[in-house]
Amino acid sequence: MTQQGLVFQSATDLVAGVDEVGRGPLAGDVVAAAVILDPKKPIAGLTDSKALTAKRREQLSEEIKARALSWCIARASVAEIDELNILQASLLAMSRAVAGLSVVPEFCQIDGNKLPKGLPCPAEAIVKGDSLIPAIGAASILAKVQRDAEMVELDQRYPEYGFARHKGYPTPVHLAALKAHGVIAAHRRSYAPVRAILTTNRST
Known part of the structure; x- marks a missing residue:
C-alpha cells in the first residue's frame, strides 16, 4: 500500500x-x-x-x-x-x-x-x-x-500495550505488556523479545 x-x-x-x-x-x-x-x-x-x-x-x-x-x-x-x-x-x-x-x-x-x-x-x-x-x-x-x-491507531485497538507512548519500541513498558498480555498480530515474530514470549507460551 x-x-x-x-x-x-x-x-x-x-x-x-x-x-x-x-x-x-x-x-x-x-x-x-x-x-x-x-x-x-x-x-x-x-x-x-x-x-x-x-x-x-x-x-x-x-x-x-x-x-x-x-x-x-x-x-x-x-x-x-x-x-x-x-x-x-x-x-x-x-x-x-x-x-x-x-x-x-x-x-x-x-x-x-x-x-x-x-x-x-x-x-x-x-x-x-x-x-x-x-x-x-x-x-x-x-x-x-x-x-x-499508525501506532496511535493501534493503541486505540490495544490500549493495554501502550503503543501510543513507545511506538512499538522495546521499552520496559512494552516488554512488560508483552509478558502480561501476549503477542498480537502486529508484533514481529522474528524479533528476539517476541520470539521469547512465543517460546515460553508454547512450553507452558
Whole structure:
C-alpha cells in the first residue's frame, strides 16, 4: 500500500530523498518515504525527524505534502519483515516509495549505507543523510509522522500495550505488556523479545 502526492511542475534535476522509519520496534510495519523537493518552494527546518518535536514534524509533514514536486509513502508489512529480515524489508519499503512517486526521479539519495534494488535511476547511499540532505530529512519526516499515527491507531485497538507512548519500541513498558498480555498480530515474530514470549507460551 502506498500514499501518493501530486506532481506539480517538472524540475531540471529530479532528485529524490529516501528514508525509512521503524527498524527497531517490535511491532508494526516499517514505513518509508521518497520526496522530490521543489527548489522554487523551499521548506525551512528539514532535518532528521528524530531531532524534531512531534508537533513540528506534523507541521513540516503538511508543508512537504503541499510544496514538494512529488512524494510517496510506502511500507513493508510485519509478515514481510519476518520473512525477509528487517534490513531487506526496509530496502523493499524504500524501493516501493521511489516506485510510487508520480514522476521518475533522475537520481536518488538514500539514507544509510545500502541501496535498495530495482531503483529506476542512479543512486547514492548517505550515512546520516537525514540530517545532511533536506530531501532525505523530508522523507524521514513523512515516514515518521505516518508510522507514529499508525501506532496511535493501534493503541486505540490495544490500549493495554501502550503503543501510543513507545511506538512499538522495546521499552520496559512494552516488554512488560508483552509478558502480561501476549503477542498480537502486529508484533514481529522474528524479533528476539517476541520470539521469547512465543517460546515460553508454547512450553507452558
